[in-house]
Amino acid sequence: MSDEPKGKPFLILFIAVIIVASVSLLPLSRISGGKLNDFNLIGDILPVSDTTVAVADNDNLHIDKELIAAIEEQKDSAKTVTAQPQETAVAPQDSIEEEKPLPEAINPRSGDIIKMEDYSPDGNGLARIKAALAESGNRLARIAVIGDSYIEGDIFTQNVREKLQDRYGGGGVGYVNMYSEFPGFRRSVRQSGSGWIVFNAGSSGKRNAYISITEQYSVKSADATTATATYKGVNKYHNLSSWGVSRFVFVSPQNTVIRTKCTDDGWETHEITGSPEAQCIEVSGAAPSFSVSLSDSSVAAIGVWLDEHCGVSVDCMSSRGFSGVTLTRVNEKLSGEMRRYIDYDLIILEFGINAMSASQRDYSAYSRLMVKVINHIRQCYPNADIVMMGVGDRGQKTGSEVKSMAVTAAMVNAQRTAARTAGCVFWDTREAMGGEGAIIKWASAQPPLANKDYVHLSHAGGARLAEEFVKSFVNAIEN
Numbered sequence: 001m002s003d004e005p006k007g008k009p010f011l012i013l014f015i016a017v018i019i020v021a022s023v024s025l026l027p028l029s030r031i032s033g034g035k036l037n038d039f040n041l042i043g044d045i046l047p048v049s050d051t052t053v054a055v056a057d058n059d060n061l062h063i064d065k066e067l068i069a070a071i072e073e074q075k076d077s078a079k080t081v082t083a084q085p086q087e088t089a090v091a092p093q094d095s096i097e098e099e100k101p102l103p104e105a106i107n108p109r110s111g112d113i114i115k116m117e118d119y120s121p122d123g124n125g126l127a128r129i130k131a132a133l134a135e136s137g138n139r140l141a142r143i144a145v146i147g148d149s150y151i152e153g154d155i156f157t158q159n160v161r162e163k164l165q166d167r168y169g170g171g172g173v174g175y176v177n178m179y180s181e182f183p184g185f186r187r188s189v190r191q192s193g194s195g196w197i198v199f200n201a202g203s204s205g206k207r208n209a210y211i212s213i214t215e216q217y218s219v220k221s222a223d224a225t226t227a228t229a230t231y232k233g234v235n236k237y238h239n240l241s242s243w244g245v246s247r248f249v250f251v252s253p254q255n256t257v258i259r260t261k262c263t264d265d266g267w268e269t270h271e272i273t274g275s276p277e278a279q280c281i282e283v284s285g286a287a288p289s290f291s292v293s294l295s296d297s298s299v300a301a302i303g304v305w306l307d308e309h310c311g312v313s314v315d316c317m318s319s320r321g322f323s324g325v326t327l328t329r330v331n332e333k334l335s336g337e338m339r340r341y342i343d344y345d346l347i348i349l350e351f352g353i354n355a356m357s358a359s360q361r362d363y364s365a366y367s368r369l370m371v372k373v374i375n376h377i378r379q380c381y382p383n384a385d386i387v388m389m390g391v392g393d394r395g396q397k398t399g400s401e402v403k404s405m406a407v408t409a410a411m412v413n414a415q416r417t418a419a420r421t422a423g424c425v426f427w428d429t430r431e432a433m434g435g436e437g438a439i440i441k442w443a444s445a446q447p448p449l450a451n452k453d454y455v456h457l458s459h460a461g462g463a464r465l466a467e468e469f470v471k472s473f474v475n476a477i478e479n
Contacts, residue, residue, distance in 0.1 A: 064323035064354040066202050071365045102420045108428040114468060116387065116476035117419070117426040125425040128385045129346035130477050133312065136168045141312045142343060144175070144213060144384075146327070147350030149320040150392065153185040155457055156350075158237055159466030161188070161314035165239045167474070170311020172243030175342075178218035178229045178292075178301045187459065188240055189306075190232040195224030196301075200319055201326035209276075210251055210300040211329050212338060213347075213380065215319045220297040230291040231304060246290040247305040248281045249341060251334075256296040262287040278302065278337035284309075305342055323366070324351030327373045335380035344384040347377055350429075352391030352411050353455055361407050363414035370415065374422040386424040390415045392465075393430045393439040395454025402454055404436050425476075432468040 106117040118125040132141035143164075145157045154173075165171060173189045179196040180186065199206040200216040210217045220227035233241040246262060254274040259267045262283055270281050283290070290306060307313045319326075327349075355366045374386055390412040396405040412430055419426035433442065442449035442461055449461030457465060 063357055064321060064325070067323040067325050067355055067366065067369070070325045070369055074365060074369070100421075102417070103423075105416060105420065108431045113475050114428055114432040114472050116472055117416070117428070118476075119420045119426065120423050125423075126346070126385050126387075126476055128383060132345035133168050133477060136170070136311050138310060140170065140307060140310055141168065141345050142315070143312065143346045143348065144315045144317060144344050145348045145350060146213065146215070146317045146324075147348075147389075148318060148322050148324075148352075148354055150318075150353055150456060151316055151350055151462075152318045152320055153182075153459075154188045154316045155459055155462035156466050156469075157314055157316035157462075158188040159463040160470055161312075161316075162237045162239065163466060163470045164312045164314060164473075168312045169308070170313055171239035171308040172306040172313065173231075173233075173240055174305055174307060174313045175214065175315035175317060176231055176304050176306065177214065177216060178227075178303065187236050188234060190234055191230070193227070193229035195221055195227035196229070197221045201329050202319075202322065207300065208329060209331055209334060210302070211331050212278075212302050212334050213327075213330055213344075213377075214303050214317050215322070215326060215330070217303075218301045219299065220294060222297065226293055226295045227301075228291065228293045229301075229304065230289065231306060232289040242286050242288040243306045244284065244286055244308040245306075246283045246287055247307075247341060248292050249278060249302045249305070249338060250280075251276070251278055251300040251302070252296070252298065254296070254298055256294070256299055258299070259293040261289075261291040261293075263289055267291075267293070278334055278341070280341040282341070302338070321354055322351065323355040324349060324373055325366075325369045328369075328376045330376065330380050332376075332380050339381065339383075344381050346387065347381060347384045348387045348389060349373070349377075350389045352415060353394065356391065356394065356405065356407060356411050358396050358405060358407060361410050363407075363411050364417075366411075367414040367418045367421070370418040371422045374418065374424055386422075388415055388419045388424060388426050390426065390428045390430055392455075392457070393433050393435070393437070393442075395439045395443070402440055404439060427469065427472060429465070432465060432472070 103119050106115060108114050108117060116126065129141060129143070132139065145151060145160070151157050161174070176189055176191060177198070179193055179198055180191055183191040196218040198216055198218050201211050218227070233243070235241050246260070248258070248260060250258070252272050252274055253276055256272045256274070258270045258272055258281060260270065260281055260283055261267045262285060268283070272279065290304065292301070292304065294301070305315070355363065370388070374388070377386060391408065394405045394408050395402045408430060412428065416426050430438065433439070439450055439454050442457070443452055443454055447460050448458050449464050450457050
């Protein structure tokens, strides 16, 4: 007869369940590039109902809480206006904008090209980037792609960068943040470092004065003596093994010392005079690596830019879980200061997956909020054209069958309406993927072009989508 306690098997079982449940929370599909499927322990235990549920629930995608708060604020504002006496009531700015006749929606497809749908008043919504690329032999044309986890790890943007730099010149990965929890997921730069605390536009305790277009900044953690960040070039993609100029952008309210290092030449010390404005340390010269080190926790480190002097630069600025509405918090004054060092000719907005729900069919409120975002970005970066990308195709599950989420078309239409209202360019990502049912085909392809969450793209899928985007972009710029 065993001397083991009778409750021990139950304890072992309980621990096993906890371990499996914890693993079910990991985004296995994204980490493995689609080779492993995500799973939901609770979803596997409970019976499947007849109602439609989003497959994306399995990787813990939720509606952006900042979006929910913004919509509630929008509703409260509308109630306040309605409650005013009729003779003094003032229509919300959104209502005034909606009363303007919108330009007709453009058919997104022209043969094998997905059009850059230009809704600008003069039909010349890419004029600035076109002029910049025409001068790319003498200056740097800058493009920023701002989005959510769809482009996390430089997926899609790394291939857009490679293709545009091959065509127009340039090199370097562009913007990189100070610290990444999963540095190995990004293939376009080798990033390492320690001693940082990261604040983003949705963080509590953040300093709004330091929220830039990157939507994050970093400071030295209290328990670290120094905070360091190192970036090394890679050979996996063209033009990324080295670059010609390294920039570190920061705000230091007090006098401090910052050290930088290129290659193995040793550390260079920079005596910084305190200022409430953004400053930049610029180190010129071909470099396969760049490092930053500081010991002052009052310094707000905005990021590093690794570029050439000429050609084109493509920056990837991704914020997991964001819907885009927090871009209205980008500090206009800080943006003006940063433009002295880093200005943009084109800003591409990629959002939408964190604003979608299988039960929500009306996205007009989100559309109105994104109009505000576009207009605010224009104030922050008046020299930039703006392209809004529509959301990609997304899967949902009915029983055991996966289909395109029924409301995806409604989200695309809402995003197109935002572009029409704001007068910018729109690109239909979903149509470029193949339209209805595309995400299922992409996830089933060999190698997989999309992960088994039926939302995110694999690196191969990002490359495929980049082909379509660059084809559309070049067609609009050069024809």
